[in-house]
Amino acid sequence: MRRTVELRDHQRELYVFQFRLTVAAIVVGVVFLVLFVRLFYLQVIQHDYYQLLAEQNRVNIVPVVPHRGVILDRNGVTLATNYAAYTLEITPSEVSDVDALIEQISELVEVTPKDLRRFRKMLDEEPDFSSIPIRTRLNDAEVAHFAVNRYRIPGAQINARLFRHYPNAEMASHVVGYIGRLSETDYKGLERQGRAFNYTKSDYIGKVGLEQFYEQELRGVTGYEHVETDANGHSIRTLRSILPVSGNNLLLAMDVRLQQIAEEAFGDYRGSLVAIEPETGGVLAFVSRPGFDSNLFVEGIDPAQWAAMNNSPDHPLNNRALQGVYPPGSTFKPFMALAGLELGKRTANYSISDPGYFMLGGRGHVFRDWKAGGHGIVDMHKAIVESCDTYFYELAQDLGIDMIHDFIAQFGLGERTGIDIAGEVSGLLPSREWKEQRFNQRWFVGDTISVGIGQGYNLVTPLQLASATAILANGGQVFRPHLVRHIQNAQTNELKTVEPFPVAQVPLQPRHLDLVREAMVDVTRPGGTAAWAGSGAKYAFAGKTGTAQVIGLKGQKYDEEAIDERHRDHALFIGFAPAEAPKIALAVLVENGGHGSSTAAPIARKVIDYYLLGVEPKPLAPRAAVVESEGD
Amino acid sequence: MINRILAYLGRHLDRQLMILVSILLVMGLLILFSASGASVERVAAQAGNIGVALAIMWLAANIPLHHLASVALPLYIVGLVLLVAVELVGLEVNGAQRWLDLGFARVQPSELMKIAVPMMLAWYFDRYEAVLRFSNFIVATILVVIPVLLIASQPDLGTSLLVAVAGFYVLFLAGLSMRLLIGTGVVGIAALPFLWSAMHDYQRQRVMTLLDPMQDPLGAGYHTIQSTIAMGSGGVLGKGWLNGTQSHLEFLPERSTDFIFAVFGEEFGLLGNLVLILLFMLVIGRGLIIAANAPTLFARLLAGGVSLTFFTYVFVNMGMVGGLLPVVGVPLPLISYGGTSLVTLLFGIGLLMSIRTHRRLVPT
Numbered sequence: 001m002r003r004t005v006e007l008r009d010h011q012r013e014l015y016v017f018q019f020r021l022t023v024a025a026i027v028v029g030v031v032f033l034v035l036f037v038r039l040f041y042l043q044v045i046q047h048d049y050y051q052l053l054a055e056q057n058r059v060n061i062v063p064v065v066p067h068r069g070v071i072l073d074r075n076g077v078t079l080a081t082n083y084a085a086y087t088l089e090i091t092p093s094e095v096s097d098v099d100a101l102i103e104q105i106s107e108l109v110e111v112t113p114k115d116l117r118r119f120r121k122m123l124d125e126e127p128d129f130s131s132i133p134i135r136t137r138l139n140d141a142e143v144a145h146f147a148v149n150r151y152r153i154p155g156a157q158i159n160a161r162l163f164r165h166y167p168n169a170e171m172a173s174h175v176v177g178y179i180g181r182l183s184e185t186d187y188k189g190l191e192r193q194g195r196a197f198n199y200t201k202s203d204y205i206g207k208v209g210l211e212q213f214y215e216q217e218l219r220g221v222t223g224y225e226h227v228e229t230d231a232n233g234h235s236i237r238t239l240r241s242i243l244p245v246s247g248n249n250l251l252l253a254m255d256v257r258l259q260q261i262a263e264e265a266f267g268d269y270r271g272s273l274v275a276i277e278p279e280t281g282g283v284l285a286f287v288s289r290p291g292f293d294s295n296l297f298v299e300g301i302d303p304a305q306w307a308a309m310n311n312s313p314d315h316p317l318n319n320r321a322l323q324g325v326y327p328p329g330s331t332f333k334p335f336m337a338l339a340g341l342e343l344g345k346r347t348a349n350y351s352i353s354d355p356g357y358f359m360l361g362g363r364g365h366v367f368r369d370w371k372a373g374g375h376g377i378v379d380m381h382k383a384i385v386e387s388c389d390t391y392f393y394e395l396a397q398d399l400g401i402d403m404i405h406d407f408i409a410q411f412g413l414g415e416r417t418g419i420d421i422a423g424e425v426s427g428l429l430p431s432r433e434w435k436e437q438r439f440n441q442r443w444f445v446g447d448t449i450s451v452g453i454g455q456g457y458n459l460v461t462p463l464q465l466a467s468a469t470a471i472l473a474n475g476g477q478v479f480r481p482h483l484v485r486h487i488q489n490a491q492t493n494e495l496k497t498v499e500p501f502p503v504a505q506v507p508l509q510p511r512h513l514d515l516v517r518e519a520m521v522d523v524t525r526p527g528g529t530a531a532w533a534g535s536g537a538k539y540a541f542a543g544k545t546g547t548a549q550v551i552g553l554k555g556q557k558y559d560e561e562a563i564d565e566r567h568r569d570h571a572l573f574i575g576f577a578p579a580e581a582p583k584i585a586l587a588v589l590v591e592n593g594g595h596g597s598s599t600a601a602p603i604a605r606k607v608i609d610y611y612l613l614g615v616e617p618k619p620l621a622p623r624a625a626v627v628e629s630e631g632d
Numbered sequence: 633m634i635n636r637i638l639a640y641l642g643r644h645l646d647r648q649l650m651i652l653v654s655i656l657l658v659m660g661l662l663i664l665f666s667a668s669g670a671s672v673e674r675v676a677a678q679a680g681n682i683g684v685a686l687a688i689m690w691l692a693a694n695i696p697l698h699h700l701a702s703v704a705l706p707l708y709i710v711g712l713v714l715l716v717a718v719e720l721v722g723l724e725v726n727g728a729q730r731w732l733d734l735g736f737a738r739v740q741p742s743e744l745m746k747i748a749v750p751m752m753l754a755w756y757f758d759r760y761e762a763v764l765r766f767s768n769f770i771v772a773t774i775l776v777v778i779p780v781l782l783i784a785s786q787p788d789l790g791t792s793l794l795v796a797v798a799g800f801y802v803l804f805l806a807g808l809s810m811r812l813l814i815g816t817g818v819v820g821i822a823a824l825p826f827l828w829s830a831m832h833d834y835q836r837q838r839v840m841t842l843l844d845p846m847q848d849p850l851g852a853g854y855h856t857i858q859s860t861i862a863m864g865s866g867g868v869l870g871k872g873w874l875n876g877t878q879s880h881l882e883f884l885p886e887r888s889t890d891f892i893f894a895v896f897g898e899e900f901g902l903l904g905n906l907v908l909i910l911l912f913m914l915v916i917g918r919g920l921i922i923a924a925n926a927p928t929l930f931a932r933l934l935a936g937g938v939s940l941t942f943f944t945y946v947f948v949n950m951g952m953v954g955g956l957l958p959v960v961g962v963p964l965p966l967i968s969y970g971g972t973s974l975v976t977l978l979f980g981i982g983l984l985m986s987i988r989t990h991r992r993l994v995p996t
Contacts (some may be wrong), residue, residue: 016807017932020922024805024936025920028943032909036949038954041900042864050864057861152691231882 043479057237060229066220068164069247071176071488073208073256079176080211080294082162086138089131092123102134104153110133110426118300122181127456131202136163136299163205166294174319175252175421175483176207177285178294180301198222210250210483213421215228217487220247230247246397246490253282253485257334261610261617262287265603269593271570272320274466274481275586275607278576280500281470281479283419284584285328285607286463288320289337313566313593322424325459326589328413329546330387331574332454334472334516337380339407345398348515351379358445365448367393370547384519387545396452401443404451405431410478410506411468413460418480418503423563427464430457454546465587469574471543473582474507474512474560476511517542521579524601530573533601540579543604545597546572548589568592573600576610584611636926638772644693644989652786652915653966654826657682659908659968660892665890665971666874667895674888674969681971692735692982697990700983702931704748704755708775711748714741715782730786742783742791744978747983749795750780753802760929776800781837789835790960794944801940802933805923839958858884859894860955870901876920888969890961893953909950912965915981920986931987938980945977 042050071080088109095101102119115135122132134156138146145157150157164179182190182203190205198221199205205219206212223244262273266289273287292309296302309316318324339623340346352525356374358367369375377383383391383574396404408416410412414429427530428434432443450456458508460468467481487496520542524534529545548570571593576585586604593599606617636880643799661675668674695703714732718741722729738785753772760768776799783792783887804813828836862878871877876898880886887895897905919939926932942965951957963973 013807015807017929017936020805021920021924024801024940028913028916028920028940031943031947033912035950035954035956036909038956039863039897039902039905042860042954043867043897043905046864047867048863051867053861054865054877057858057883141867229881236881237767407647472869484695520785549658 021428058228060227062225062227064223064244066244067246068230069218069249073252073254077256078167079092081165081191083165085161086143086158087161088135088158089110090156091131107144108149113219121237122300156470161525164298170291171292173291173294174288175209177211178297179211180297181206182209209366209421212249218247221245249488250484251486255284255304258611259285262607265606269588269590270314272462273588274321274463275584276470276481277464278470278474278582278585282485283481283483285582286321290316292316321462325427327458327548329548329572330454331544331546331572334394334544335408336392337516340395341479344401351360351377352391354390357537358390371599381519385522387529392452393449401432401448411471413464413468417463417467418481420484427461428459462587462589469587470585473576473585476508478503517579520544530601532595533605541577541578542579543575566592569596571600573604577603646985646988648918656911656966664888664969665898667892678969685974688975689982692979693985695930695986701755710754711744715978730788742973743972745779745795746976750798750802754933756932757806772803772989787832790962795893797944798937798941802937805933805936810814855959856955859891859953862894862898866898866901867916868902870904873899874925878900888903890963891966892949892968912946919984922984926987935984935987
């Protein structure tokens with residue numbers, strides 16, 4: 001009995017075992033099927049996706065920054081160039097303790113507090129940067145010293161990079177501008193324009209001046225290297241490379257030596273000078289004083305230096321030629337004279353008797369001439385030569401604001417010239433409509449009178465004034481002023497010329513022009529307001545002085561010596577030469593320079609002397625030796 | 633003459649298993665050559681490991697069944713003693729205490745338990761062959777749980793799971809009631825929260841990472857991400873031997889040990905994987921056939937347990953590399969570099985051979 005039970009159990013046991021073994025075998029089969037399905041999913045369905053991920057793992061696309069185009073003056077003098085230098089850079093993502101790393105580095109190469117501040121600023125502002133320089137321009141000894149110890153300092157590496165360099169530092173800095181590291185805003189701007197592909201986030205871009213305006217020409221096209229890289233970031237080999245295309249060179253109309261003479265002529269004065277070639281609109285000199293050293297910005301400016309520049313009362317970062325607005329003062333008078341002649345309100349012989357003031361209407365609102373007692377009998381020639389206010393007060397009244405506005409507007413005052421750097425302001429040529437819009441007030445005749453001598457609401461930029469003078473010089477041809485004369489293809493050296501861009505022609509009668517020009521030549525001759533500056537000129541030097549009030553003095557007599565330096569009048573001068581066939585036209589503004597004759601005109605003389613005669617500037621003859629009339 | 637010697641030496645070796653195992657071992661050496669960056673040294677070292685393991689397999693194959701049954705209990709006890717010793721005086725490596733320094737060699741007693749536990753259970757059930765009662769299963773469960781807990785506390789989650797699973801297979805094959813099985817399953821699921829709170833941080837992280845590898849792409853998820861990239865980028869035909877970029881450019885971690893399957897999948901593609909899976913299925917299938925035809929309950933249970941444990945190794949490793957299972961330290965049988973697991977696995981294969989070839993020699 002017992003035995004049968006055991007036997008039965010034994011049978012049952014075997015049956016259970018084999019049943020369960022079968023179940024297990026089925027489970028094994030199902031599990032392997034699941035596994036295979038998973039592998040099929042990964043290797044067939046998702047293959048493309050993982051293929052891409054593997055490629056991204058493996059292939060590092062390294063951008064190769066193109067050689068940025070250089071900027072040269074009309075004689076080939078370099079204003080902006082590149083040089084290769086070693087930088088020591090830290091890759092923050094690979095470093096856990098940046099401070100300790102900098103400590104280690106500073107034991108090997110010098111790290112100044114300025115370097116540190118710049119590094120911190122970049123780290124704070126753009127944490128996305130792949131690597132941030134802690135030291136730039138390492139010399140060979142420093143490079144060697146670091147290289148030997150490199151293995152001890154993971155996360156830091158030496159890179160050879162191209163740096164922008166401005167050999168003339170402060171000179172023409174407002175024209176050339178500078179480049180700086182790409183900011184988030186810059187990058188978004190590039191994305192909007194569809195140009196972001198050409199940049200990496202740690203790239204440089206033109207921020208100001210020509211560097212900014214001609215960014216697309218100067219930049220070139222970024223090349224790429226497809227580098228096979230292992231998991232430790234070591235490059236194995238270059239799979240493919242697309243060479244970068246160098247940026248194009250800019251050849252300017254500017255003459256660097258002329259620019260330098262102009263800048264030096266300002267001495268310690270703040271101000272601006274723009275000189276234009278009347279036949280083309282090419283800008284020969286473009287001064288805004290004080291300037292700044294463009295090189296400071298390239299590697300990221302030190303915050304302290306930045307603050308100092310930004311807060312300086314001299315505003316060195318302001319481009320005065322482009323953005324400074326000033327009343328044109330008496331430099332407005334030649335244009336007024338032309339208006340009077342062209343619009344038939346004046347003839348050459350028409351004369352007035354100047355009592356030293358102009359009375360508006362019968363009620364006796366008095367506008368004073370700068371010369372107490374007046375200029376006597378004054379015709380147009382004398383009015384320009386002696387800068388007679390009374391003559392132009394009356395002329396303004398006869399023309400009326402509408403005529404003045406419409407005629408002068410042809411010379412581009414109160415309007416952007418369209419020069420090839422950004423940031424230009426329009427200034428203001430007042431009109432009836434403008435006043436109604438701006439002040440919701442009708443135009444009074446009294447407003448017109450001040451406008452007639454370049455005061456009142458009038459506001460111009462030195463660039464506009466220079467451009468208007470060039471139009472006067474070339475007989476009415478309006479050109480868009482341009483700094484760049486040629487764009488040179490870096491590959492082929494082929495020159496693309498920036499053709500003079502004629503905007504309009506101001507219809508002017510030659511005899512009217514001759515009258516005004518002759519008077520302007522006499523301005524720089526004995527008896528004229530700029531006789532001192534014009535003394536001994538070996539060419540016909542046409543000019544006009546001007547003064548712009550900084551503060552209104554009500555009833556007080558203006559005493560230059562007694563007044564705070566920054567409240568002194570601005571001195572202005574416009575001129576061109578040689579008068580019969582002008583090669584250069586310019587406008588000079590000296591902030592708080594007092595009278596145009598004493599500070600602005602001599603600067604113009606030095607510039608023209610050099611440009612026409614090649615004469616290096618030397619101090620003018622002592623003032624006392626020349627007979628002249630003071631005033632504007 | 634030589635043929636006769638070879639025939640004599642090989643009389644207890646199962647021909648089919650021998651062929652399958654040999655193919656897998658050669659494939660392992662080939663892929664190891666690639667995974668190690670063409671390191672002849674590594675391949676030679678592994679060839680040495682294979683030599684030792686094959687010798688142990690031969691020994692196991694030549695042990696008669698009744699002797700095998702008699703060493704089950706002592707082996708289990710020795711294993712337990714060693715596990716306790718590890719707990720007390722073990723070497724700590726990478727935050728886990730798994731090794732025991734015996735002076736002449738370092739051993740990992742948990743490895744021994746992968747064989748000792750199914751063997752012990754098989755022997756235990758064999759003793760009570762005719763009258764398997766509920767209490768037998770309770771005792772058997774305790775026999776499994778003690779070493780599992782000891783190993784889990786080292787901590788070595790992967791191995792403790794493998795040992796538990798090996799024990800479970802024997803219980804299952806021995807006829808553990810289905811009701812109990814389902815009940816245990818329910819209890820097990822209910823116990824998950826408690827298990828979770830008892831886990832080490834790194835263990836929890838592994839589980840979390842499995843659920844979402846992208847959560848920590850450079851940390852815990854790195855292994856899974858890189859291995860699925862390797863696998864997926866291999867495609868149908870693979871990138872070719874020695875051409876896997878994920879492995880050769882060192883993106884794939886532990887590429888010659890636990891993640892060698894990713895190297896294989898990258899270089900040989902889905903087709904290669906299919907061949908590999910089929911070879912493993914044949915080994916397991918052969919093992920199950922041996923179990924089905926085994927003469928005694930001990931032999932049946934042991935053969936079944938060993939075969940299914942082998943299967944678990946394969947599945948857990950492949951599942952881990954394929955991103956189906958968490959990253960646990962389980963090598964791919966016969967392919968991964970390393971001597972310890974190879975010895976254990978070939979010892980198990982040796983046991984299967986012994987069961988197969990001693991069948992007719994033992995009267996029942």
